[in-house]
Amino acid sequence: MSSSSKSLINLVSVNTAPDRAKKVIGAVIENVKDRYNIVHAGNTTTIEGVKPLLKSIQPAPGILFCASMWTPEQQQEIQKIARDTIPGIKTHGIPTGLQVQVGPEGIVQYLMERIDEIMEQK
Template sequence: MASSQALPTVRLVSVNTAPDRAKVVIGQVIENVKDRYNIIHAGNTETIEGVEPLLRSVQPAPGILFCASMWTPEQQEQIQKIARDTIPGIKTYAIPTGLQVKVGPQGIVDHLMERIDIIMKD
């Protein structure tokens, strides 16, 4: 790392019905940005009902929630609302519905890489 300053750790959780794929995709993004951000994938839930318990179980609290593309826009909004109600100030990002089917896992990584700086700053 070029700087002697340690990067702050940000815990990220995902809401994805394919947890192994989530781990691979997010792992690739984390690897690609490790020079700029210290992100830890702290957990995944496969259900909307699991969002609040997952958020409450991660300590320190997660700073980011990624919502996978298999959810409808309405479900993504519900997931993000649960996240914001549970952890005020959490950053959320919903991958556009259907994107995984269109572009595959590498396309999701590319999509997130194009947006990670915006997601981290918002």
């Protein structure tokens, strides 16, 4: 259907509401399954948990999403930890407060509008 690579991509999230993360990311994965083979491989609820989570998943995660409850500074720290732990990992921080403004469906829509751009990160 598409010329995009369909190799398995492990995605991790950093979200203090793991059930919501699973639901939102599950909806995004379902919506892009014709283009990408993404699996939600894990979630951590703390910044301190980012590095151990990334190291515990094989094959190594290819994407990390930061949820919108983190401040911009926390998101930068989380994404730096991810890039230092797994060089080349794609990261994306959902704008702080967006979940409160638009709800889970709005987050799914936000990610759907950006997934190709996220996947093409270098």
